Amino acid sequence: MNQPFITLGIETSCDETGAAIYDSEKGLLSNALYSQIDIHKKFGGVVPEVASRNQLEKINPIIQAALDMANITVREVDVIAVTNKPGLPGSLLVGVCFAKALAWASHKKLIGVNHLEGHAFSSFLQYDVPFPHICITASGGHTSIYLINGFGDYTILGQTTDDAAGEAFDKVAKLIGLPYPGGPEIEKLAAKVQFKDFFKYPRHKPNTLDFSFSGLKTAVLYDLISKGAYDRKTKKYIAKDTELANQVASSLLVCIADIFKEKLERAIKQHPGIKAITFVGGVACNRYIRDQLEKLCKKFDLPLFVPDPEFCTDNAAMIALVGNYKAQKGEFSSWELDIL
Numbered sequence: 001m002n003q004p005f006i007t008l009g010i011e012t013s014c015d016e017t018g019a020a021i022y023d024s025e026k027g028l029l030s031n032a033l034y035s036q037i038d039i040h041k042k043f044g045g046v047v048p049e050v051a052s053r054n055q056l057e058k059i060n061p062i063i064q065a066a067l068d069m070a071n072i073t074v075r076e077v078d079v080i081a082v083t084n085k086p087g088l089p090g091s092l093l094v095g096v097c098f099a100k101a102l103a104w105a106s107h108k109k110l111i112g113v114n115h116l117e118g119h120a121f122s123s124f125l126q127y128d129v130p131f132p133h134i135c136i137t138a139s140g141g142h143t144s145i146y147l148i149n150g151f152g153d154y155t156i157l158g159q160t161t162d163d164a165a166g167e168a169f170d171k172v173a174k175l176i177g178l179p180y181p182g183g184p185e186i187e188k189l190a191a192k193v194q195f196k197d198f199f200k201y202p203r204h205k206p207n208t209l210d211f212s213f214s215g216l217k218t219a220v221l222y223d224l225i226s227k228g229a230y231d232r233k234t235k236k237y238i239a240k241d242t243e244l245a246n247q248v249a250s251s252l253l254v255c256i257a258d259i260f261k262e263k264l265e266r267a268i269k270q271h272p273g274i275k276a277i278t279f280v281g282g283v284a285c286n287r288y289i290r291d292q293l294e295k296l297c298k299k300f301d302l303p304l305f306v307p308d309p310e311f312c313t314d315n316a317a318m319i320a321l322v323g324n325y326k327a328q329k330g331e332f333s334s335w336e337l338d339i340l
């Protein structure tokens, strides 16, 4: 342990191409990102084939940008860490193949990093979070609660059995005619009506730390149909009442925040020894949910750590950080590293 390492982290699991440099002594030196959001917006969601082609185009310049920002060359890098799961297969393959080729050609060690482990430890890019703590990860692809005992030492307490929280935001946003990604759009509309709960959508799976969001999307869909606001044949939002979208957005946000509060309170009560809470992933950019969780944490006298938005959404800095502590422990991958 504690041997200095410089890690190049590479993230290509979905529609973001990221590269970052993490120094075990100085911390994060650079974090470069290219987001394809504008490309996928017109399709209303991520198109896997388009995503992987764009990863291929951008991976080289983004890695070069991360090296330049950190003012180093690839010669000074000790380890190449790359997201190898979970994610879109085509996108993951671009990152993994590139990382293998670069590591082989430049005689570096290779480390495969689980994208979810990256999110779970992303708070450490900015904060020295005490162990043990509880982490809620909520993004477009995943929603889970972890008990984290140390670096790389974590157990899953609960996870979604169907859709992720971000997916619920994205799908409901689409129902009411908002662009992708839906989370930030929903938050904007909800603020216009002061985050009131108009429609009291169904809350959660009781007595468990698992989540379920697919029923929520269906509940919103049937509510819109019953209000004459959605045409099933054309799959179009047709409400004449301009206020309705704000009310749907607000009710959805309050509902999802309530679900997180209920799960977190249950997890805290089940683990009385924990010292902190972290909230990470794209959904953690949501100010309203953060404020609600903050209030709950105060009640239990626990600090809440939420990374800045650039570290909440997909990024390579978190992959470099995990790669760095794996390198310290000697947990390297073989050339057989796969995306499964």
Ligand code: KG4
Pocket (backbone or CB within 6 Å): 014, 138, 139, 140, 141, 142, 165, 166, 167, 169, 170, 181, 182, 183, 184, 187, 281, 282, 283, 284, 285, 286, 287, 312, 313, 314
């Ligand atoms: O972590 P992330 O960038 O990518 C995945 O690993 O999925 O998360 C993207 C998700 C999207 O579903 C997006 O709608 C959601 O995070 N999101 C938000 C907000 N900003 C992004 N959800 C709610 N409120 C936000 N402000």
Ligand code: ZN
Pocket (backbone or CB within 6 Å): 115, 119, 139, 281, 313, 314
């Ligand atoms: Zn993610």
